[in-house]
Amino acid sequence: MILTVTPNPALDLTWRVDRLIEGGTHRADAGAARAGGKGLNVARVAHAEGADVLAITTTGGRVGQEFAAELGASGVPHALVPVVAETRRSIAVVDESLGDTTIINERGSNPTDPEWAALLAEVVERLPGTRVLVVSGSVPPGAPDSLLPMLIAVGRDAGVPVIVDTSGPALLRAADAGATVLKPNAAELVEATGITDPVAGARSLIARGTELVLLSLGAEGMLAVTASALVHARLDEPLAGNPTGAGDAGVAACAVLYAEGVRDPEQILRRATAWSAAAVLTPLAGDISPRWTELEQQLFLSYPDPASFRKDPS
Template sequence: MILTVTPNPALDLTWHVDQLRIGDTHRADAGAVRAGGKGLNVARVAHAEGAVVRAITTAGGRSGEEFAEELGRSGVPHSLVRVAQDTRRSIAIVDEALGDTTIVNERGLNPSDQEWADLLAAVVDALPSARVLVISGSLPPGAPDGFLPLLIAVAKDAGVPVIVDTSGPALLRAAAAGASVLKPNRAELAEATGITDPVDGARALLARGAELVLLSLGAAGMLAVTASELVHARLDEPLAGNPTGAGDAAVAACAVLYAEGERDPELILRRAAAWSAAAVLMPLAGDISPQWPTLAAQLRVSRPDPDSVRKDLS
């Protein structure tokens, strides 16, 4: 089973407009509403692709009721920890003319100490059935610094590998706690480590304790970096669409393979890059296009030296 934890979920609202003009009034059809947050997107993708999953997250307030209702309709197996604060909202506005997406994320509100303890207890109860634990997304402002390392430690003690997709100081804490896989994008990596070079930044996370870094590079593809290997995958041409769930699809691909016992970084990168690209083709985060095998076949995969990566990305 793939167990996902989303510490800061969101009620995702998505609107499509003909063209986004700053300061103007727009008309749109009724927007899509979905229970979201990065860990839930991971669970949706993995579940749709036939994996056994359980998503653990929180829900609170009026927005949390709508969140819980939609998640129930989705069919994704899940456990909800009830909290007092309202579940935050995330707004995505898709510009049809440009193929770009503008996103506004509410920061979220910090659960109480007891609610954090309830979330941890839910994870501990589910761990005996898990083959991999995915901790994905931001932490709300004021979240205890020790929560993420504690989750990682509990999973490691149970012999369960951990994949983490987060940002800021939490990314560094996840590396130091010994997360098996980290999945930042290039901006998140530079912000967390203070290192602008992507290869050196990834290696800084490995030096702290991670085993594999999957680094999203946007249109330039994705890198897999271990202590001994550097692998790059990309498509010849970037895809137009909604990129908001691309990183989550990559994490889902990694989680599915990890749950099957796969550890080869090139195989993981190929699947992650293909699912990430397939997510861009879908209107909502948490879905991937059935064209992903075709995209996988179109990937250019190489084992470049670090200097060529730096040159290509400069």
């Protein structure tokens, strides 16, 4: 089973407009509301592709009620930990003419220490039979610095690989705690490490204790970086669509392969890049297009010189 943990869930609201004009008034058809947050998106994709999953997250307030109802209707197996704080919302506005998406994320509210303890206890209870633990997404402002290290520690103590997708100082804490796989994007990596060279930045995380870094490069594809290997995957042309959830689909691919016992960076990179690209072709985060098999065959894989990713200081 793949166990996903979402520390800062959100009710994802998506509207599509003909053209987004700053300061303008827009009309749109009814938007879509979906229980989201990065870990839930991972669980949705993995579940849709036939994997055994369980998504653990918190829920609270009136927004949390709508969140729980939608998640229940989705069919994705889940366990919800009740909290007093209102579940946050995430708003995506898709510009149909340009293919761009503007996102506004509420920061979220921090659960109490007993509520965090209940979340951790739920994870520990579900670990028997778990083959991969995924901790994905931001943490609310004010969350204890020990939260991610504790989640990683309980996974490691159970002998379960831990995949983490987060940003900021939490990314460094996850590496220090020994997360098996980290999946930042290029901007998140620079923000966390202060290193502009993406390969050097990724290997600084490996030096802290992680085994594999899957680094999203947007339209330029994805890198798989280990202490000794560097693999680059990309399509010949970027795809137009909604990139929201593309990284989560890549994490889902990695989790599914890890659950199957696959550890080859090239194989993981190929599937993660294909699923990420397939997510761009769907309107909502948490879905991927069935074209992913076709996209996987179209990928260009290379083993570049690390220096090729360094920016020219001039």
